[in-house]
Amino acid sequence: MQHKAILSHTEVTRILAAARAEAEANQWQVSIAVVDDGGHPLALERLDGCAPISAYIATEKARTAALGRRESKGYEDMVNGGRSAFLSAPLLTSLEGGVPVLVDGQVVGAVGVSGVKAEQDAQIARAGAQCLA
Numbered sequence: 432m433q434h435k436a437i438l439s440h441t442e443v444t445r446i447l448a449a450a451r452a453e454a455e456a457n458q459w460q461v462s463i464a465v466v467d468d469g470g471h472p473l474a475l476e477r478l479d480g481c482a483p484i485s486a487y488i489a490t491e492k493a494r495t496a497a498l499g500r501r502e503s504k505g506y507e508d509m510v511n512g513g514r515s516a517f518l519s520a521p522l523l524t525s526l527e528g529g530v531p532v533l534v535d536g537q538v539v540g541a542v543g544v545s546g547v548k549a550e551q552d553a554q555i556a557r558a559g560a561q562c563l564a
Contacts, residue, residue: 436534438465442563443473446532446542450559454478454544461546461555462489468538470494478546485545492529492552493543500538503529504553528552530560 438446443465450463455478462477462485470493477486495503506525509517517525527549532540542559544552 435468435537436539438467438473438532438540443540445562446540446559447474447476449562450542450544450555451476451478453555453558457551459547459551459555461544461552462486463555463559464489464493464543465532465540465559466490466493466497466543467540468497470497470541473540481546488526488545489528489543489552491543492526492545492556493541494529495525496529496531496541496543496556497538500531502531502553503527503543504549507549528556530556532560532563534563 446465454461460478460480462481465474466472492503504527507527510525528545529541529543531538542556544555
């Protein structure tokens with residue numbers, strides 16, 4: 432039988448804090464979502480001044496990264512590269528800003544961020560996802 436790590440409340444809190452610190456250091460108003468490896472929500476934080484829709488988008492970015500086992504940017508690149516048929520794939524979003532959380536090479540969850548430019552969303556998400564390394 433295989434064994435795997437799971438995100439506890441402690442790790443989720445650390446991920447949120449690291450992502451929030453990155454956002455606040457750059458004065459970016461964003462929503463930050465953390466999900467488990469099945470894409471189920473564990474935490475959501477919408478910073479002051481961030482548009483309400485960003486909470487939904489951040490969650491979908493995180494869910495996509497968790498279920499796809501890779502950054503959501505990969506799907507955006509496919510679509511932008513001409514694979515428009517990929518828009519019909521059963522993913523939730525193909526927008527950059529979702530990053531998987533890896534522990535010992537296994538995806539244990541993901542972080543999604545929305546509210547600023549796509550590469551800035553991803554920068555914040557990576558700060559959260561990599562804080563456990």
